[in-house]
Amino acid sequence: MALSGMRGLSVFISDIRNCQNKEAERLRVDKELGNVRTRFKNEKGLSPYEKKKYVWKMLYIYMLGYDVDFGHMEAVSLISAPKYPEKQVGYIVTSCLLNENHDFLRLAINTVRNDIIGRNETFQCLALTMVGNIGGREFAESLAPDVQKLLISSSCRPLVRKKAALCLLRLYRKNPDVVNVDGWADRMAQLLDERDLGVLTSSMSLFVALVSNNHEAYWSCLPKCVKILERLARNQDIPQEYTYYGIPSPWLQVKTMRALQYFPTIEDPNTRRSLFEVLQRILMGTDVVKNVNKNNASHAVLFEALALVMHLDAEKEMMSQCVALLGKFISVREPNIRYLGLENMTRMLMVTDVQDIIKRHQAQIITSLKDPDVSIRRRALDLLYGMCDVSNAKDIVEELLQYLSSADFAMREELSLKAAILAEKFAPDLSWYVDVILQLIDKAGDFVSDDIWFRVVQFVTNNEDLQPYAAAKAREYLDKPAIHETMVKVSAYLLGEYSHLLARRPGCSPKEIFSIIHEKLPSVSTSTIPILLSTYAKILMHTQPADPELQNLIWAIFNKYESCIDVEIQQRAVEYFSLSRKGAALMDILAEMPKFPERQSALIKKAEDPEVDAAEQSAIKLRNQQQQMSNALVVTDPVSTNGTPPVGQLSLVKVPSMTSSVAAEPGLIQPNGTLTIVDPQPPSADPQPPSADILGDLLGPLAIEGPPGSAVQSEPNAVLGKGVVVDGAAIVPVGEQANAVQPIGNTAERFHALCLKDSGVLYEDPYIQIGIKAEWRGHQGRLVLFLGNKNTSPLLSVQAIILPPAHLKMELSLVPETIPPRAQVQCPLEVMNLRPSRDVAVLDFSYKFGANMVNVKLRLPAVLNKFLQPINVTTEEFFPQWRSLSGPPLKLQEVVRGVRPMPLMEMANLFNSYWVTVCPGLDPNPNNLVASTTFYSESTRAMLCLIRIETDPADRTQLRMTVASGDPTLTFELKEFLKEQLVSIPTATPRAPAAPVSPVSQPTSTAAASNDPGALLAGFL
Structure with missing residues (x-):
């Protein structure tokens, strides 16, 4: 019987595998499902073994993607079977088929609980495994106390306690508000004294989750964690089965060091000294070997130790040792190890006083830019970007420019952006910055965004000393037989504005400048032609009194484009032709562009864009954090005494930090860099403001x-x-x-x-x-x-x-x-x-x-409304919750008098502005409002609040307000808060909270700008 049953299952699986197409598979599955349904209907004649066999078939069919809802009850019923084979199938199939919200799970809760509190260890393990896999709220409410008892029980075998710890971890992660862990500090301290490494490892996983949520309650466990690390580092009493390639329980070491990183500091000097001795032993004892598995385990421990060293802000000597160790890693042949070395060295940039030590490995990091593995090249680029400062900016930027010509296309855009940002932040002088950007455009024009050449134009416009040099460099690049269109744009703009400063140089007369620019006109796109037309108008303006020959040539071009189908080109041609006939008055009309206002760099904003790849974004944030010597950033106004921004003026003053306070949130406030940052208006010869x-x-x-x-x-x-x-x-x-x-x-x-x-x-x-x-x-x-x-x-x-x-x-x-x-x-x-x-x-x-x-x-x-989050509830969600909160103190009602009369829509807008969402259609009375919101605090977590406003159409100066929530204090405070808003309402409806609105670009008064x-x-x- 058993043999035929197993043979039947094997034959069915073979039939499925031998199906030639999906249709044949579906027919075979439908036939089998019909057979299974028939057998389940005649359940009285079905033996436990046959039921188990059909449930296995049903699970296999479910794994193929077919619906087997009819068999859920049969799977759940096997959980209560008295014998292990059937019970095992019931637990496994139930875990696979049912999610945490399935109604059938409620039928099994009592059976599962009986298995957990029973004496059969095998059944206990099966039950704990299923509860941990599903992790539903009802399981957590009903079974978490029993699982906790198993974990701390001294009579249970380690096998059961391990599963209990992992099961409790799963329940806590899914439902932290349901699992009661109050006062668990002493119990966790006892669990961390456990000698069995299996139980200890599982308990440490639970401890990491608990301490990540509230480290304050577990300070007493900190010395225990250090003792565990000491025991493992000295290989004391470590069974052979927990030693992996000679490393004592690397998983437990990693988890323990991860737990320690949730504590802000270690005050006790003896504990701190013991911990640093262990970390020193890990750092000294880790090396690269040929065995890949051993490398993986030892490096997992090592890199967690590095993270702990950085977290604890260790002495400079240990930090130097960490950097030296990473320096070894980035020079080995194994690509995975090189990658990890570069990645962790990038993290080390967050630590104070190690950047100079990292600079010693600059040559090796630059070598990694040429690595065959693209991921290593990216990490090397991130590291170079992060470690760059004034002292090494020239070397790094020049290396990036050299690498640009051979870099693969996937990296060139990122490479160009980072090179431009570094050149802008750390340029020793602005002429070098101009050289770098022009080289960048020349070598990687297709990958250089408009923001980059906008920036160089802004610097040149705002620094008079730089204008002749920039114009001369642009003239040199135009002599090349083939240049990128972006180079044509920037050169044409610079020469249009400043070519008159080169008039005495050979080859730089207005006619020669016009000729060399006009040579590029046939090869450029329609987006560049308007810039060239603006340049021609500027050249004509600078040659007053007019050169008739040059004037006729330029007028002919304007006439040609007056009928162009492109509106921008046509409009410029018509207007420039008309303006150019005004003679000397043209000097005033087409005067030089004014200086750009001081704003944050658009390049840095682009680099901080949230859509940037996560790895790139992390490197940018690391660099921004590393730049901050203090949380207080002082941005100075670069205007000098004569009203012009001097070359090389600093715009970021670093205030020496007097405390090791936490760095400002990256992405909310970021430093602008060390050069004068002048945000761009796009270059245009048109005197009108940019679009x-x-x-x-x-x-x-x-x-x-x-x-x-x-x-x-x-x-x-x-x-x-x-x-x-x-x-x-x-x-x-x-x-x-x-x-x-x-x-x-x-x-x-x-x-x-x-x-x-x-x-x-x-x-x-x-x-x-x-x-x-x-x-x-x-x-x-x-x-x-x-x-x-x-x-x-x-x-x-x-x-x-x-x-x-x-x-x-x-x-x-x-x-x-x-x-x-x-x-x-x-x-x-x-x-x-x-x-x-x-x-x-x-x-x-x-x-x-x-x-x-x-x-x-x-x-x-x-204020209170800052901790509200709007939520829109449906009728099915609102009324059960409203009825469950019956009467004071959870539901409070008050008649509010003295309200300024207002339309119902205006009152709804008022509530919405305070993050209280009005839910239309919930109250059948059109004169009433129903609203909801979620309040957040450390004590209440996310707490749903429900509000009902009943107005009197005959008397708008009074209303009845009912507020309900699951916390009495919250109900009272929210009621009083809303009452205050209604009794003393502003003369205009407040605006709803929104993202900060950028101020207008040209404020007409101090009052407007000062807001x-x-x-x-x-x-x-």
Whole structure:
């Protein structure tokens, strides 16, 4: 019987494999499914063995992609079988067929629980395996306590405890709010004393998950982890079965070091010393051998040790040893090891004081650029990009230019962009920068974006000393028999603007310049012809009084293109022909382009684009982090005393760090580099402003400081927060402010505006502007304070103290005591919401300017609605939740009077602006509103909040509001918050929170420009 049954299954699988096409397979499967259905219907005559066989067939059919819903119940029923063969099939097939939300799983919960708490170890293991594989919420709620008991039980065998640890890990990862791990620090400490390495490894996996969620609760386990590493490093009491190629349990070593990286520091000197001894042993004992498997294991341990060394900010000697070890790796023949060496050396750039040591390996890194493996070439490029600074920029950029001609096409665009950025950031002088960009265009024109040649034009336009040199270099490149069209564009533009500076040089007369440019006209595309027409007009302008022969030649070209089908070309030809007939007046009409305003580099913005490949993006962020010596970045205004930006002027002043504070969030605030960064307007000979689509990604220009009391267009007023008396001049109780310096604009209105948007000006007076840019995710926020000195003298004795309420955890980075003239300091501020509250944090800010000592207390817009996330719920989701929250304190109701009458749509817009989503159609009464939102805090995590507003059409000054949530404090605070908004409503409907809007490119007044923190200085994106 058994033999025939197994033969039947084997024959079916053979039949499937022998099918000639999909149709034949489908017919054979349908035949078998019909047979299985028939046998399942006659279940009384079906033996346990036959049921097991048919369930196996059903699983095989399911793996082929066919629907077997009819057999789910049969698979689940096998779980309760008394014998192991049938029970095993039931557990395996159920794990494969059913997901965590399947209704049939509820039928098996009691059986699974009986197996877990039973005495049969085999059944326990089967049950734990299935629970871990499925990991559903119902399993977690019902079975997690029993799994926890198994894990800490001293009577269970290690085999069961290992599976219990991994099962609990899965349940915790899927449902951290359901699995109760409160007070587990002592139990984890006991588990980390376990002598069995199997149980210890599984427990360490669980520990990594727990400590990643809340390391504060597990400080007592830290010494235990160090002792585990000591035991493994000394190979003490390590069974042979846990030794892999002579390495004691490499998996446990890696997990333990990963867990230690979640602790911010190690305070105990003895523990720290013991740990560094272990790390030293790992670093000294790891070398490259011929056995690939041993290399993989030892390198996994080594690179985790390197990450831990960087995390703990070890002594410089150990850091040097790490770099030296990586230097060995990047010189071996094995490509995987070279890749890992380059990747980890790139990570080392984040560590202070090791860049000079990494530079010693520059020659070997450059050699890796020529490696046959493209992934190694990319990592070498990332590393060179990250380690570049003023001292080695020339060598690295020249190497990149040489490599450009032989690099494969997939890398050339990235290579060109990075070479251009490095040349811009670290150029020793601007003439070298011009040489590099022109070489770049000459060698890789197809891969050079327009942003790159826009940049060189901006530098030349803003630096008069550079203009003759740039024009001469452009003239040299035009002599080449074949040049790229991008080179034609940049050369034509530069010569159109500055060829008159070369008039005395041989071969540079206006007619000769025109001739050599006109030779390129037949070979260029329609996008380049407008630039050439602009150049001809400029040449004609510079030859006043006119050369008749040259004038006729250029007029003939204009006449030719007056009937061109391309609108841009036609319009330019017509207008230039008309303008050129004005004679000497042409000098005023087509005067040189003005200097470009100071803005952030479009190249750096492009390099930080989120669509860039993840590996490239990480290298860019690493470099940006490495550049920051402090969290406070000071961006200076490069305007000199005579009003012109000097060549080589620095625009980023590094403030020496006095603390090892965490680096600013990459991607939110990034440094601009060390050269004067002038953001581009696209070159055009047309005196009209460039088109808006090209300027869409640029920030507004430098704002001129305005007189005290300038009117500011601010957001309408609203009442937010409590416990602070608001004065129109500053956010302090009346009578406590004795400043002689008065703010510009209404500071209270600025605060309320920032409660609805994420960037803007918080405070401004004649000497300083304080702006804010924020990013909110769940219960955490990252703000950046922009402290901008508007004057030509420094601000002294600068102090900024955060006075947080009890429900917010806030950490402000170091604020320098002095802000240089015409500079802007960027100070990151980390915010964590611990629980619901309407209390408001206060910034106590003071500075000294001349004889004036200014002190203001400013409310920070880290208010309750910043931790809301809109969510749209359906009828099926809303009403069950609404009914389950019955009565106080989870559901509160109040009649609100004194509401300004408004249309229902306006009230809905008001709620939406505070991230409370109005859900239309849920309430049958058209005079009512139903809304929902999700509140985030460390105590509540994601908490759904439901709101119902009942209005009276006869009396719009009152309404009944009902608020419900799963947390009593949240319900009360949200009700009061919404009540405050309704009772004291602004005169205009607030705008919904949105991404920061870039300021206009040409503000017409100081007031308009001063409402954006980037308008004082182009200091942030």
